[in-house]
Amino acid sequence: MTIQTHFPYISSKMFAENVAISDIAKQVGTPFYCYSNTAISQNFKGYQQAFSEQDTLICYAVKANSNQAVLSTLAKLGSGADVVSEGEIRRALAAGIPADKIVYSGVAKVESEIEYALNQGIFQFNVESEPELELISQIATRLNTTAAIAFRINPDVCANTHAKISTGKAENKFGVPISKARLAYKQxxxxxxxxxxxxxxxxxxxxxxxxxxxxxxxxxxxxxTDLTEDGHEISVIDIGGGLGITYSDEVIPSKKEYAAVAKAQLGHLACKIIVEPGRSLLGNAGIIVSSVVLIKTGEERQFLMLDAGMNDLIRPSMYDAHHEILAVDTTNTAQKIYDVVGPVCETGDTFSKSRQVNESKSGDLIAIMSCGAYGAVMASTYNTRMLAPEVMVKDNEFAIVRARPTYEEVINADSVPSWV
Structure with a gap:
């Protein structure tokens, strides 16, 4: 079972740090995301400590969770940002992350985005292809500025992870093949x-x-080494991110062990190391809290039907991802087997099948764990369902850091042409 120390049970009731989840639910309504500020901070400081013996810039992967409260928390700790769009650059800057700590990744940067990044003076472009490099050069020349670049290299290494989040094999769309790297740098x-x-x-x-x-x-x-021999001055090695978290029973290497691998393989090169953690900072720092709508007895199984759906958390539907599903109040210790599902009009709107959960009834609160990363950022208003609000907790305080929109706000975002 996922161990999330910042979401403890106290007298059979789940808390976020020192705030009862049920108290938040009464004020905010369900479903909602809840993040632990302390967990985020401790995870980031863990990376700082692990890489303290190396010249390192930790650039948080903004795509994991782009809430401004999250980014501001990390900015105050000294984090940089790994971004993949102009929007993420703007978010990072607005949160107080300086441009000279921003690394711009992304597989299909367009001209306006490149121009914006150059005008801000970002630290580095992680270039995905030779045509992209040529475009950056053209725009930098027009703006009379210089673009600092690194090529993203595809090393053709199997990451032993889900096929949809593997990015380093030859068949993947990312980066320049390592066999062509020296030619790319020459260009x-x-x-x-x-x-x-x-x-x-x-x-x-x-x-x-x-x-x-x-x-x-x-x-x-x-x-x-080869590039140095070719006459290039390589001073930065961006080692990416990718360190996992425990969703169920995975045993994850420590940040210290991860840093030791980087030092052992790259330390002799005397380069600045950029690390881009995302999931390992936010994943287990957040949950989504939902209410039980009803229990439905089918022909062969019982369905625990929640008010959260795949539009709120798409990972189980998209990746067959496992998330622990826990009762917020465990006073009733009886267990039952349910298919845990949402209200969206899709069979794929299923969080788990044949899962043992505390016996539940309508109105009970359920926590879906490990949702701090790739949760709210991937949400949608499918079925015209409102985006779940996001809440951040620190010690005995909580605040809504993104409000639930109204139906009017969502509907009025559309416009009807006069000729309809």
Whole structure:
């Protein structure tokens, strides 16, 4: 079972730090996301400590959770940002993350986004292809500025993770094949207004073993050596993110062990290391809280029907992802087997099948765990359901950090042409 120390049970009732989940539900309504500020801070400080012996810039992967309260928390701790869109650059800047701590990844950057990033003076572009490099050079030349770049290298390493979040194999859409890297860097050095400064690698997400990291970093180390011999001045190695979390029973390497692999394989190169954690900072720092609508008895099974749906948390439907499902009040210790489902008009709106959960009734609160990353950021208003609000807790206080919209706000976002 997922261990989330910042969502403890006290007298059979679940808390977020020192606030009862039931108290939040009474004020906010369900479903809602709930984040522990302390958990986020401690996770980030864990990376700082693990990499303290290396020249490191920790750039939070904004795509994991882009709420401004999350970004502001990390900015105050000294975090940089790994972004994949102009919108994420704007979010990071608004939260107080300086431009010189922003690394711009993303597989299909468009001209307006590149121009915006250059005008802000970001630290580095992680370039995905030679055509993208040429576009950056053209825009930087027009703006009379210089773009610092690293190529994202595809090392053809199997990350042993879900196929949809594996990014470092030859068949994946990401990066420049390592076999073509030296030619790509040669081209970069010949283009105007381009500063070659780094090498980037990211092989996937939710990794539970260190061996894939070790193999990827070993290949990158040899590439950096080769590039140096070719005359390039490589001063930055972006090692990506990808360290997993415990969703159910996974045993995850520690941040210290992860940092040790990076140091062992790359330390001799005397480069600044950029780390891009996302899930491992936010995943187990958040939950989604839902109410039981009703218990439905089918022909072969019982359905625990919640007011949260796949539009609120799509990971189980998209990735067959496992999330622990826990009663907020465990006073009744009786257990039952349910299919836990939502209200969306899709068979795929299923959080789990044949799951043992505390026996429940209409109105009971249910917590779906490990939802701090890739939860609210992937939500939608499918079925014209309102986006779930987000709440942040710190010690004995909580605040709504994104409100639930009204139906009027959602409907009025549309406009009807005069000729309809």
């Amino acid at each position: 970069a050095a010949s283009l105007p207004n381009i500063k070659v400064q780094g090498v980037d690698v990211h092989i996937g997400s939710q990794l539970t073993q260190l061996a894939p990291f070790e193999e990827a970093y070993k290949r990158i180390a040899q590439l950096v």
